[in-house]
Amino acid sequence: MLKLVALAICGSLLSSIPAVAAGEEPVDVELVIAVDVSWSMDYGELDIQRNGYVAAFRSPELQQAITDGMHGRVAVTYVEWAGDTSQQVVLPWTLIDGKDAAEAFAYRLSEARPDRMRRTSISSAIDFAAGLFDRNGFEGMRRVIDVSGDGPNNQGRPVTDARDAAVARGITINGLPLMTQGDDLRGGWGSIRNLDRYYSDCVVGGPGSFVIPVNDWEQFPQAVRRKLVLELAGLWPIPAKPRAVVPIAADGPPANCLVGEAQWQERWQR
Template sequence: MIPPLRGRDARALGVSLLLATWIGLLANGLPSARAGLGLQADVALIVAVDVSQSVDQERYRLQMEGIAQALEDPGVISAILNGANGNILITMIAWADSATPVLDWTRISSKADAYNVAALVRRLPHKGGEFTCMARMLRGVALRVIPDIPVKANRVVLDVSGDGIDNCSDRDALHEERDRVLALSATINGLPIIVPGENETVGSGAYRAPGFGLRELSRQPDKETTTLDQWFTDHVIGGPGAFLMAAQGYADFGRALRQKFVTEISDATCAPAMPRCVMLTKERRVAGGV
C-alpha cells in the first residue's frame, strides 16, 4: 500500500499537477467566451441595412422582421449546417449618414444559434438617419468591419440593401470605396428595395453632401435616368460571384432576403426560378471591372 502524501510532498504534487494543467490549456487554447470562435467559418456575412430618412418605423420593422425570419428559415439553416465547416459568422450595420454596428460578429452553427440571433435582430431599436451615404458605409466596412472578423472565413460577403442611390458622394468616390472593399477579397451583393411609384426610376443630377449644400455632378452617366436595380448593378455590386436580387417593396424584403441568404451562404449562383436575381458577368466581378 502506498502511503498518503503529506505536508511538503503533497504541496509539491499539487503544484506539479497545476502546472501540467496550465501547460495543457496553453497547448490546446485557454477556455474563454470566444473559445468557439476558433473554428473556421464558411462565410463571414455582413448585413448592411438602410436606415435613411425614407425608412420610417414601419419600413424598419419590416426589414428587421425579414432578416429574423430569414435566419429562422429551414432552407437558410440547412445551408449553414451543410457547409464545409457547418457554421457562418454574421454581423449587422445600420447605415445612413454614417455606418453604425448594431450586431457584433456572431457565430451561427446550429438551429438554436440562428433563432437566438433572430431574436436579437427583432429587439434592435430603430436608429434612423437622413442621407443615403453608401460610399461612407463601404469605407467603414473596409476599415473597421472586415479587419475585425475574428477567425478565418472561406468567403467574405457584404449584403447591401437600400431604397435609394448615394446622395452624399459622386460616382468616382463611390467606386473608390467599393473597390476598397473588393480589394479585401470580399464580394458585394445588392438588394435594392423598389417601391412602385416612388423609387423605381432614379437619377443623380445633383448630390447632397451634408454641410456642403447641393453640388452638380461633373460627368455622365450620372445625370441620366436609370432604374434602382440597374444603379446597384452598375455602381455597387462586385467581386467573385456577385449578384443582385431586388425586392418589390418592403413587404417583399423578407422573401428576397431568404433566397439571397441561401445563395450567399451556400456559395450557389442565381437560378432561373429566383425572380429578379441578376449576376455580374465574369469581366465585372473584380475590383475596377466597371
C-alpha cells in the same frame, strides 16, 4: 462526371483559402449585413426590413444552408447605415453553427429597435463594412457585404471607389435594391428609376456578386431569405471568368454612378 466537377470546384476553393491564423475560427462565410435606415423610409418600412431578416434566420431553409457548408458555420454581423458618418453595429460578429445559434441571432435582432438617420452614403457603408473584417476573430472561405438600400449614394466618396477598394481586398458585395417608392417622390432627388441597374453597375462587385431587386414590401421577406441562402450556402456558382461587376441586364445605357450626388446638388441649388 458531376462528382468530378464538384471535386474540382472544391479543390479550387480550397487552394484559394488563406491559412487560418492562430486564434481565428474557420468559417464558410464572413457576412456583413449592411441595411439602409435613411429618412427616405418610415418606421413601418424599417420594421418590415428588420423583421424580414429576423424571419430569414428563423427559416429552416437558411439554417440548413448554413450547416450544409464545408465547416457548417458562418460568422455574421448586422449593421445599419445612412450618411457618411452614420453607421451603427446593431449585432456584433456572431458565430452561427446551427438552428439554436440562428434562432438566438434572430431573437437579439428582433429586440433591437431600428432608428432613422439622415442622407445616404453607400460608399461609407461599404468602407465601414470592409473594415469590420479586420481582426474579427474569424477566417472565412469567403467575405461578403450584403447591402440593401432604397436610393443612390449622395454623400461621401464615389460609390465605385469604395466598391473597387473592397473588391481589391477579395470581398464580394451583393445588393438588395428596394424599389418600393417609385420615382421622384422627393422632388426628383430621393429615388431613381432603375435602382437595380444602379446597384448592378455601381455597387455590387467581386466573384459571384448578384442583385436581387425588391419592387414591393410584400416581396421583402422572401427576397431576403433567398439572398441570404445564396450567400451562406457552402458552394455557390463560380463564373468561369469572375468579373468585378456583374450587370443586371445587357440592354440599355449604363447607370450614372454619380446620379445621387447630382440630385443632391440640384436640390440645394433650387
